[in-house]
Amino acid sequence: MTDDKNKLGYQDRSRVSGDEEYEVGYFASKFGLSIPQVRELIAKHGNDRDTLEREAKALKGR
Structure with missing residues (x-):
């Protein structure tokens, strides 16, 4: 899925x-x-920005 500019x-x-x-x-x-961490989040949680931001904050807080 490429980004349509x-x-x-x-x-x-x-x-x-x-x-x-x-x-x-x-x-x-x-x-x-890191880039691999973000790719792992996308693979695990999908590409919804709100979900990814919530999970990224939780991951960073660990």
């Missing part, structure tokens, strides 16, 4: 595309995680 609506922003390096990198730096 022509899609600028809410639906696109509510997901994190694991196939796009810049999205994974941004998410990793935002929460102080």
Whole structure:
């Protein structure tokens, strides 16, 4: 699933595309995680941004 840069609506922003390096990198730096950790979160919890942010905060807090 690639990120469609022509899609600028809410639906696109509510997901994190694991196939796009810049999205994974941004998410990793935002929460102080590594790229493999973010990819593992996406594999385990899906690509819903709210869920991933909640799980990233929990992971960082450990």
